[in-house]
Amino acid sequence: MRKIWAVAVNTIKQALRMKIAAVFTVLLLILLPVMGFKMTGDGTLKGRLQTFVSYGLSLTSFLLCLFTIIASIYTLANDLSRRQIYTVLTKPIRRYQLILGKLLGIILLDTILLALFGGIIYAIAVNMPNFIKADEEQLTQVRNEFYTARASLKPAEQDVSADVEREFEKLKKNRQLPNGLEKNLGALRGYKGELRRRIELSKRAAPVGTELLWQFQNVKPQDPNQPLFVRFKYDVAVNPPDLAIYSRWLIGDDRQIRYGTGIKTPIYSIDRKDLIRTFYEIEVPADAVADDGYLVVAFLNVPLNDTVVIFPPEDGLELLYKADTFTANFVRAVILIGLRLIFLAALGLLAATFLSFAVAILLSLSVFLIANTSGFILESFEYVSENISGFYNYIFKSLIELMPQFDKFSASAFLVPGRLLSWSLLAKLALSTVCVKTVLLVLLAMFIFSRREVAKATV
Amino acid sequence: MEYAVETISLTKIFSDWWGRNKVCAVDDLNFKVQTNEVFGLLGPNGSGKTTTLKMLLGLLHPTKGKALCLGGDATDPKINTRIGFLPEESYLYRYLTAAETLDFYGRLFKLPTKVRKMRTDALLDMVGLKAVASRQVGAFSKGMARRIGLAQALINDPDLLILDEPTTGLDPIGTRQIKDLIIELAKRGKTILLCSHLLADVEDVCDRIAILYGGKIQAEGHVRDLLQRTDKTEITTGHLTHNALSKIEQIMDGEHAEYAVTSPMDKLETFFISIVEKARQQALPTSGAESKTQISDFLTAQAAEKARPAAILDKLVSTSVSSQPSGPAASPQTEQVHPVKTSKDMPADDLLRKLTEDAQPETVSSDREEPVQAQEDEQQAAGDNILDRLTGPSQPKEKQQQKDENGGDSSNA
Structure with missing residues (x-):
């Protein structure tokens, strides 16, 4: 362990004194405060905070990712190309210890830098209301929607398979299916898919005068004095003249009415007028939730509207x-x-065990970019790949899924809307990114490095 | 018996990307280095010396055969704790200071903090870099880097020291120091495997040598067996009076032997060191390494007792060594070899020669044959063409030596 530690300290000194870390540090130290004061977002305090935290964290994350890739590859590739490895490996240190030492060094350095920049962003974000004059209304808004960690519950997806089959049989009976559809399997699948989408949409649509009702279980607010929020966005079949929708919302425990048990918890009724295709939040006191965590949200499409x-x-x-x-x-x-950085450090070291500096950088950056856009890549291939499904499903998709999906779980995606990133979700991500993927990379790096010749042919 | 280094039909073939054999760098190599021996691996560039060392140290994998250090695999921490290695160039971390470099390598040996610090200081002092201990190694000259390289090879007080071209880039004082160090370490019972094409260095310190060419051993044996001349006698004395000299001449004439009376030349090395020593006594400033000719204390037996926890072991080593003299410096035969060398390494420069005569007290040595003749004989003794080309004395040098001979005679007569 002392040998690993010695290598780690040496790696940190290398990254610091070769000024790799300095470049990134100076850049962030200048950029972060400037961003804090210059970025105004939509002008409100909340917008300012959201923009700053979003850009600040993304930039920090991106630059530290780059730094990690470069530093981890440099530390090993440079030792190999400049041959310091000769004097190190002839000392009583195993090759796997060298890899572990370098990994530890990079991770420690990342931790320090991340703590530093995280601290700066946090300090600026928390003190932002002191810097700019904000009225009480804005302060309440950021307290409720930004300086918070809100859990999100979405209505359970309904299984519509039975509905699809029923609808399909009905169309068949009425001879409304297109000619020759049942002989062409591809077309049939496409037709049923379209049917499914239509039925799913109908479950989310409220024609004029009707209501939609969502049931939530296990609603457990941290503090019963803090309000709940219903966040929603409208879409419409036909644009209303003023692009606004009138609505009535009922939020509470509907079983009290349905079963006539008497009112124990309040049911709130709210009338609103909101623009379409814009997010809104309805604030509801937490006492609307029943003791067992049950809550219903109902939306009534009032007849003032003229659209679904x-x-x-x-x-x-x-x-x-x-x-x-x-x-x-x-x-x-x-x-x-930090989890990302650990993964990238392992990736960089692995690449450097068998590639030169330049090629290793290229490979690692490619993996980094793919991991950053995996959602987009998967989505686009999902769309075009119906005919190459075999290749796609077994090789391409599994390859991409081997990589961590950085875009799916980004830090600012949680902080900007004040969403809860729970310990359990974090642990799950740590398990898959670090415990499985990173460990695999490190083991592979150790294996390759233990086998290879570190000296080059010089004859 | 366990050998300090042993290779068993060691072969290294470098292949190209397609796996086709390209170069056979080391070809079925067998040699053994005994414990407490100074072994020199000689050969021209590209003869496979460094490749052999790299295989011994596990930096390259042999295509065939085995390379053993201290009876085992050199990648085993148990074994390489006892090995010190100086590569052909000092590959150092440019961003570390001299002291940090040694400290880092010391940590890899799990040396306790106190010992590490003591050794770092002692080694820096020994290689003359104490004044620049806190300067980054990247700013060092080649010779200074070489000195740090040597220091790192000694940080663990190794039993087996593997040196690849140890004197390249070093000034004569550094070279002399390394040679002294090698001899001193050999006295302490260490084994040294030396790889070089600087023949003078090898000759001065090695017990045994092997000459490598094309990845194969062309000649192997004890230096004194390979180089000693049994058909000549050399007498070195202090200053002789006219009277004594003419008596000797009479005896020689009576024997009808060919002979020459001359004052021996100093080696340029000796001269150079004396000049620098003088300058140092006048305390002239230098920006580079401060060379000293002392060996660091912890590498010699006495100081180790004070400094190292394993003092008992050290005592054992040192007493066993001093009771049985070994190494070239201690043996009587080598003393005969040295003067022969002295005649060979005569400086070419007239001015320098004059200076030498001024600086050094005159001594007289008698050689039974003309030095020119002696050199030719030595060439035959070496018996290797490649070696010849490397050592081959130039014509003008011989003439100068003859001139010198005459001058010496007249001054003595």
């Missing part, structure tokens, strides 16, 4: 409530960035 109202899939409607503090959430978000 649709809640888009994914983010059409969700229930938010404060589940933890902003500070704790911020710490977890920073740890999430």
